[in-house]
Amino acid sequence: MNAPDKSDETQVSSTPSPAQVAKQAASSALHFSPEAIKDAEKWGRVEGETVYVDDGGENREVGPASSPDPLVFYASRYLRLMDKIKTFSSSLDEGELKNRDIFAKLKELSAAVKDPKAVGDMQALRSAFESVKAKADSVIEANRQKYSEAIAKSVAAHQKIVEEAEGLVSSIGSSTNWKQMSQQFQDLFEEWKAAQSSDVKGANKEVEALWTRFAAARSEFNRKRKEWVKAKIAKKNEAKAAKEKIVEKAEALSSSTDWAAGSKAYGKLMDEWKKAGRASREDDDALWERFKAASDRFYSSRDRKGEEMEEDEK
Structure with a gap:
């Protein structure tokens, strides 16, 4: 991936100072191929001390022409934006992003592509953003589905433990093997801890209610065992x-x-x-x-x- 110049990373949608243009124009070609720079430059023009971009048939002012070749600077900005969109798309494919991170990135890119201080094919830029936004929306929905499934799985695992514990209590009688049942309750408690390690936040309320039932079953077992011992x-x-x-x-x-x-x-x-x-x-x-x-x-x-x-x- 082409590495952006950190000094200009947060300035995509702002007008650069003449000093920035002069400093960065010379190094921009190091980040992108000459062909890519030239393709982007086609969409811009310099008029006097100002750079303009053809944005859907409208000549939109981009910023000052403060270097011998100011279009290189603004073209590199455009290419950096494209790279950010591509990088985001790759991150979505990896499936590691959480929804809150996706929302934050979409907000950032949406603002960046609105009226960027850059030179290049703006229609292609916004089309690339819309494409990655559609992918992001699909990932968000898939994440929500996985989250719902994870909640259901967590609740089901705890529900199973609770039902087994309550079943043990209801089976207590004159022939109960108390030592064996004590071990069974200990095993269920270990299962609970194992299930708890993979809990998802959304399941907390239901799991807490199930814990109350599980704790009640254990207390009832201990009470009846004490009665038996007595x-x-x-x-x-x-x-x-x-x-x-x-x-x-x-x-x-x-x-x-x-x-x-x-x-x-x-x-x-x-x-x-x-x-x-x-x-x-x-x-x-x-x-x-x-x-x-x-x-x-x-x-x-x-x-x-x-x-x-x-x-x-x-």
């Missing part, structure tokens, strides 16, 4: 209390010499033990040791008494 602890405490009573009865029976009644009572206590449920492992183990020790004392005493009776009968 109930589980209460059940273990009930089992512990029941087994403590069983152990106390077993220990009271351990010194009994009514062997028949004692054996029957221990059998009944064993049935009660099985029906009492599970306490914590630590409590269960400690209480079982006491229960077993009591029953062992009773049965050991019974067995010794039986052996003594056998000896007496000999």
Whole structure:
């Protein structure tokens, strides 16, 4: 692409000073081919100290003729404008421009091609602008479509996560695997964070509403899990209390010499033990040791008494 002279880049639509014309006319040929300069010069003329351009059949004043070859300066301005339009067109083809940047560039070029202080084919210049404007309008519409699709995709991704979370909560029952469900909620939260990294601004309001639902589902899950833990602890405490009573009865029976009644009572206590449920492992183990020790004392005493009776009968 031909590189513009920065000193004159922002002056396309303004009248240059004589010093600018004198300074830049000599270097203009370095930026564009002699053929391009000459083609543009055809549309201009110098009359006295003023340069004019044929703009749709009208001789429009462009600026002062302040150098030996002022048409070169004004022709290069025209070619720079054409280059800016071509560069903008290429940028549109690359598909990286956002709509706000496109609007800004269109505004800039629209002002630049209205009555430029330049010499060249003004009809071709404005035709080139209208062409690139039509392309820009298409890109703007395509960007809007992509933006709408991105919003819909973002909302759908978050919606799916929310529905899965709410589905998990509604499935909670007596057979719920709480550890597994906790992991499922953690996985959904990681999915949410991944989806959030690709969010588009336009989806914020809907995504915020979905986050409220997701957070509510997680809170409900945590509430029900706490209730389950509380109930589980209460059940273990009930089992512990029941087994403590069983152990106390077993220990009271351990010194009994009514062997028949004692054996029957221990059998009944064993049935009660099985029906009492599970306490914590630590409590269960400690209480079982006491229960077993009591029953062992009773049965050991019974067995010794039986052996003594056998000896007496000999």
